[in-house]
Amino acid sequence: MSDYYDLRRVLKELAAEAPKQYHATDELVDPNAELAGVYRYIGAGGTVKRPTQAGPALMFNNVKGFAGTRVLIGLLASRKRVGLLFHHDYHTLGQFLNDAVDHPLNPVTVSEADAPAHEVIHKVDDPDFDIRKLIAAPTNTEYDAGPYITMGLVYGSNRAKTKSDVTIHRMVLEDKDTIGIYIMPGGRHIGAFAEEYEQANEPMPITVNIGLDPAITLGATFEPPTTPLGYNELGVAGAIRQEPVQLVDAITVAEKAIARSEFTIEGYIMPHQRMQEDINTNTGKAMPEFPGYDGDANPAVQVIKVTAVTHRQDQPIMQTVIGPSEEHVNLAGIPTEASILELTNKAIPGKVLNVYNPPAGGGKLMTILQIHKTNPADEGIQRQAALLAFAAFKELKTVILVDEDVDIFDMNDVIWTVNTRFQADQDIVVLPGMRNHPLDPSERPAYDPKSIRVQGMSSKLILDGTVPWDMKAQFIRARFKEVQDWRKYLQ
Known part of the structure; x- marks a missing residue:
């Protein structure tokens, strides 16, 4: 077991301490609609159309078209399981996270030799490069705009490199080196940085980090006013684990990546470029969102041009979430609870x-x-x-x-x-x-x-x-x- 917290250590701890909370299967599954359809019955919960239920986190070891890649879903799809992952009473997670926000432990940069995220490197100039064949991103329903990255943590900075932040966005794989990213207007800090780059007519370097310690994923979902612009939420994860999140310099862009992620995508958010989110399907739909309905496809999402994909050597884990599932409830809800509790306690x-x-x-x-x-x-x-x-x-x-x-x-x-x-x-x-x-x-x-x-x-x-x-x-x-x-x- 690694001495440092990452997704693999968390899964080993969960399997050892609460075996009914984690299940791995070797049954072949198609990432196109079938994978999410299976988990709908086993453990999605939330506002997913019934029948659904609370159930274990599920690891698919045999994914059609992606030999050697595993797909994990539902790790946070139970509030009690979130408590287990953080070694804390699930009833008081809000105050626990508030304490972490108030006492952040900032990330540190490690050397390339200490970054398992870079064990395997694929660059866009490789003749066979195709992100759709490297990233086992599920298409959650037969009506989706395409394969979606739903648990990818975007890391970016302002142009002066004085502020950095991480946020989660829905991202659809559009072609071999292009991703459509929906940045909701008026909030996310990555959006503010991207607007700054666009005004300067410059591409914004970013990394997309997939397969992370859930302390990183959950901590990253804090928003203003609790974490204002310039507050890097990786410090929340550091406080939760009492060890700093490890970063590493990206290979092809001037930005940081999370050193112990399972997959990392490097690239640029392009200025003044927009594209139709469902350009490959024309279904009019994006993907299932948290209210329980299929989100409408956006006619003009921002564009990421991919420069490289890196991943771990031994069976890298693609982590995903179903939009209306209880996993999204906890990702969005627990930090919001913490923020409301902090605000009302002050007032x-x-x-x-x-x-x-x-x-x-x-x-x-x-x-x-x-x-x-x-x-x-x-x-x-x-x-x-x-x-x-x-x-x-x-x-x-x-x-x-x-x-x-x-x-x-x-x-x-x-x-x-x-x-x-x-x-x-x-x-x-x-x-x-x-x-x-x-x-x-x-x-x-x-x-x-x-x-x-x-x-x-x-x-x-x-x-x-x-x-x-x-x-x-x-x-x-x-x-x-x-x-x-x-x-x-x-x-």
């Missing part, structure tokens, strides 16, 4: 005990806030907490407020409080005409012409399921005897 300390972004909202659209009221002056503080969350995270659409005796990780308990501590005429708050996530298909003027002027606007919803302070004595749950040794009755 109204001690009043929000915990935060959960459930699968029903894909990790982005819904949050549940557990409220702690201690005196009559706290009445109303719960709705201020909701407004704080909306103000900081424009993608958030629904906030449910519950008391501290409600298990926010149990949707039956949450919906119970909405049914027994809630009156619709006074406990619903609607905020029309706000910005939200453009992948929500209900956010279009034809759906609500009164409050949605342009696509991407939405009404926001607060469901206040907290008991009014002066009525707490009338809402005490049935009190069962506390039994400490109840497990003996199951032996």
Whole structure:
């Protein structure tokens, strides 16, 4: 086992400590629709069309057309499994990540000899170079625009090389040396760097890193205001593992790569170049996205021209995720929970005990806030907490407020409080005409012409399921005897 954290060490630990959480198969699987279709039944969860379920992470060892390459899916598709991977209680992952954000451990650069990511190198000037034959990127459905990289961490810097950052984007393999990358307007730091290069009419050097320690992947999904422009989220992973993430100089571009990744793509985001995302299929669809629907193909995604692909020598691992799966829920939701918890603790300390972004909202659209009221002056503080969350995270659409005796990780308990501590005429708050996530298909003027002027606007919803302070004595749950040794009755 490596002395350093990487994906291989994590998988060995998981298989040894929780064997039911990881499964490898030698059955032949086609990456074109079949691979994702299989995992849909085994462990995707989230907002994937039923039937689906929670299940183990799955390693496909025998992938059609890619001898010697393995494909991993679903590593983070269970909140409890995320806790196991980080050796931490899954209930308090938000605060755990906040501590990592507050005390980052910056990455270090290692020599080429210490970078297994560069054990095998393929350059674009090789006569047989074709990224579509080197990267076993799945096509998740038969309607996708093509094979997608969904767990690729893009590393880039500003032109002055004073700021670097990492973000995850959907990327489709368009031809042998071209990738279409969708950078959502108005947020991601890589997008800000790319705009700077485009204004200078220069290509932006980047690396795309695939097959990583999940501390790197999850840490990279933090966004402003928690991690502002210039904050390199690799420091979060360093703090989680208490060892710095290792970087190495790229082979063909002036940028860094993650030294222990399974695959690395090197190349440039080209200035003033755009292309039709589904140019090879013309289906009008991109890939399944987190709300549970196929995303519309973008008519003008940005273009990456690939200069090299590198990978590890021994059965490199292509890591992927299904957009609507619980894996995406955790990737997007847990850092957002941490950010909301940090924000509310600063503004109204001690009043929000915990935060959960459930699968029903894909990790982005819904949050549940557990409220702690201690005196009559706290009445109303719960709705201020909701407004704080909306103000900081424009993608958030629904906030449910519950008391501290409600298990926010149990949707039956949450919906119970909405049914027994809630009156619709006074406990619903609607905020029309706000910005939200453009992948929500209900956010279009034809759906609500009164409050949605342009696509991407939405009404926001607060469901206040907290008991009014002066009525707490009338809402005490049935009190069962506390039994400490109840497990003996199951032996």
